[in-house]
Amino acid sequence: MENLFSLFIRSVFVDNMVFAYFLGMCSYLAISKNVKTAFGLGVAVIFVMLITVPVNFLINKYLLAKGGLTWLSPALEGVDLGFLSFIMFIAVIAAIVQLVEMVVERYSPALYSSLGIFLPLIAVNCAIMGGSLFMQEREYQSLAEATTFAVGSGIGWCLAIVGIAAIREKLKYSQVPAPLKGLGIAFILTGLMGISFMCFLGIEL
Amino acid sequence: MSQEKERLENKGGGWKEWFSAKNMKLLTRPFGADNPITVQVLGICSALAVTAKMQPALVMAISVVVVTGFANLIISLLRNTIPPRIRIIVQLTVIATLVILVDQTLKAVAYEVSRQLSVFVGLIITNCIVMGRLEAFAMANKPWPSFLDGVGNGAGYGLILIIVAFIREFFGSGTVFGYKVIPPSFYEAGYTDNGLFILPPMALIVLGVIIWIHRSMNRNLIEK
Numbered sequence: 001m002e003n004l005f006s007l008f009i010r011s012v013f014v015d016n017m018v019f020a021y022f023l024g025m026c027s028y029l030a031i032s033k034n035v036k037t038a039f040g041l042g043v044a045v046i047f048v049m050l051i052t053v054p055v056n057f058l059i060n061k062y063l064l065a066k067g068g069l070t071w072l073s074p075a076l077e078g079v080d081l082g083f084l085s086f087i088m089f090i091a092v093i094a095a096i097v098q099l100v101e102m103v104v105e106r107y108s109p110a111l112y113s114s115l116g117i118f119l120p121l122i123a124v125n126c127a128i129m130g131g132s133l134f135m136q137e138r139e140y141q142s143l144a145e146a147t148t149f150a151v152g153s154g155i156g157w158c159l160a161i162v163g164i165a166a167i168r169e170k171l172k173y174s175q176v177p178a179p180l181k182g183l184g185i186a187f188i189l190t191g192l193m194g195i196s197f198m199c200f201l202g203i204e205l
Numbered sequence: 206m207s208q209e210k211e212r213l214e215n216k217g218g219g220w221k222e223w224f225s226a227k228n229m230k231l232l233t234r235p236f237g238a239d240n241p242i243t244v245q246v247l248g249i250c251s252a253l254a255v256t257a258k259m260q261p262a263l264v265m266a267i268s269v270v271v272v273t274g275f276a277n278l279i280i281s282l283l284r285n286t287i288p289p290r291i292r293i294i295v296q297l298t299v300i301a302t303l304v305i306l307v308d309q310t311l312k313a314v315a316y317e318v319s320r321q322l323s324v325f326v327g328l329i330i331t332n333c334i335v336m337g338r339l340e341a342f343a344m345a346n347k348p349w350p351s352f353l354d355g356v357g358n359g360a361g362y363g364l365i366l367i368i369v370a371f372i373r374e375f376f377g378s379g380t381v382f383g384y385k386v387i388p389p390s391f392y393e394a395g396y397t398d399n400g401l402f403i404l405p406p407m408a409l410i411v412l413g414v415i416i417w418i419h420r421s422m423n424r425n426l427i428e429k
Contacts, residue, residue, distance in 0.1 A: 020405050025249040026333045083309055086327050087301040094294060123293075129331040133324035178427050179420035180413075183246060187413030194406030 004148045011152030014201060017127045018160035019194035024127030028161050029186055038165035041122075042158025046151065048100060048122050049131050052093050053150035054143055056132040059088055089132045097123040127157050163193060231353045235361030242365045243416045244426060247334040253369065253408040254325055259382045261321045262370030266363025268307045270356055272329050276300050277343040277355030284344050296339050297330070304329050334362055369411050377402030 017023045024045070032038050062068050064085050069076035101119045105112045122128060131153050140146045167189055176185050241247045255261045279299050280287075287295050308326045311319040319326070329335065338358050343351040374380055379387040379398050387396065401407055420426045 022249070022253040022405070022408070023328070025253075026247065029246060029249070083305055086305050086308070086330055087298065089327075090297050090301050090330050091294075094297060124331050124333065124336060126328050126331040130324060130328055133327045137324055177417070179424075180417045181427060183243075184413050184416040184420065187409045187416065191406040191409035191413065194409060195404075198404065198406065 004144060007145060008148050008152045009203070011149050012156040012159070013197065014203065015153075016156040016160060016194075016197055017130065017153050018157060018190070019197045021130065023130040024125050024157055027122075027125055028157075028164065028190075029183065032161050032165040032168055032186070034169055035162060035165045038161045039158070042154075042161050044119060044122055045125065045127060045157050046154030048093075048097060048119075048128055049150045049154035049157075050147070051100065052096050052128055053131050053135050054147050055096065056089050056092055057135055057140065057143060057146035059092060060085065060136050064088060085133075085136060089129060089136075093128055093132070094123045127153070160190075160193070164190060167193075228350055228353055231350055232357040232360075235357040236364060239361075240365065240419070241334050241337075241358050241362045242412070243419045245334075245337065247337045249412075253412065254405065255322055256366055256370040256408050257373055257377070257403050258321075259367070259370045259374050261318055262366045263363075264311070264315065264318045265322060265325065266360075266366050268311070268326060269329060269332070269334070269362055270359035271307055272300065272303045273335050273338060273355040273359035273362075274352055275303055275355070276335055277338055277351040278348055279303075280339050280343040281346060281348040281351035287344075292344070296336060300335050300339075301330050334358060365412070365415065368415065369408055372411050373402045373407060377407075 014020070018025070018028055027041060031041050060068070062071060064081045066080040066082065067077050068081075069079050097119060101112075104119075131150055134153075135146050135149060138149075140149060164186065168186065171185065171189075180188075235241055239245065242249060255265045276296075276299055280296060283295070283299075304327065307329070308319070311322070311326060338355055342354045346354070371381065375386070376399050379385060402411075
């Protein structure tokens with residue numbers, strides 16, 4: 001349990017998807033003009049992360065990893081389908097995003113109207129794919145670990161986009177040098193936010 | 206009449222036609238006025254994490270050029286047979302297949318670099334630049350211009366990666382491609398490497414400054 005808590009804190013603050021790995025930068029820059037929409041996208045990312053990473057974890061463990069097919073027949077012990085993981089992960093993500101969109105539309109129209117426009121965008125958000133690939137590379141052992149990591153990274157991403165959106169709202173009233181306006185200043189701000197997030201680096205849990 | 210003439214010229218063009226000024230422009234525009242990172246704002250996602258050193262940045266740049274070039278070529282060849290409703294999944298499948306090929310090649314040829322790049326090779330799949338060019342160019346153009354457009358955009362993207370990596374490696378560890386370039390006498394005189402450049406946030410700040418310089422030179426790119 002303690003281990004899971006530490007993993008959660010690590011994935012929110014220390015290994016933040018945006019500041020440490022630059023994942024999901026495209027939507028991070030494009031949809032951070034006001035806090036409300038940024039928060040909507042952030043919640044959608046947490047939601048999709050929470051579903052795709054555990055599903056990909058199971059696929060990786062029981063289908064793709066070396067010896068993963070042993071449950072089917074002992075003869076398949078030596079089979080390693082690891083090279084298929086990229087195509088499997090992206091297919092799972094695209095399919096789940098579509099599915100989530102349909103389910104949400106059917107059962108919660110209110111949530112759909114607030115998330116609706118963001119859901120299709122999320123299929124190609126690198127943070128989602130990155131979550132699954134990091135899960136595979138860091139070899140999380142249990143479903144609980146993978147899920148904790150997914151929620152933590154999602155919350156970390158949400159935190160980052162809401163933060164930059166809040167700063168950019170205030171930025172409208174400041175005098176930025178003309179060539180630096182928009183994209184340039186957003187990058188520099190993200191860098192400064194990243195530096196401030198680095199103070200979490202020393203935390204030992 | 207003039208259209209007919211143009212068609213005839215295109216037909217019998219040969220090699221000269223393949224490298225005509227129009228086609229060359231597709232290749233060179235992404236380096237400056239139409240750069241995928243600083244102007245189109247595509248593909249920033251995974252790129253910056255590999256820029257702490259020159260070598261992984263160069264390998265990443267080459268991988269992206271290969272993927273964008275061939276993805277554009279293949280999609281352009283298939284563009285009339287892909288049903289529009291499922292085009293995204295078709296595009297993703299083509300990209301994922303190419304990325305798997307690149308990843309397996311890297312693992313076989315340059316294992317060390319492949320370890321350093323870790324998940325970022327896989328993330329070329331979701332790199333917006335590939336999808337962006339497929340949607341914006343390859344779905345509507347002939348194979349050869351599409352291929353050039355893909356290579357050009359991949360290279361324009363790679364150029365930014367390499368510039369950022371050069372600045373970070375030079376100031377961060379005093380090396381270029383792992384070779385010491387700052388003479389030992391500097392260190393004796395009290396010069397120290399700036400460790401901050403190796404850390405992730407500096408990639409963003411360096412890129413921000415590059416955009417600043419680029420837009421100061423091309424005033425028409427300035428955002429309102």
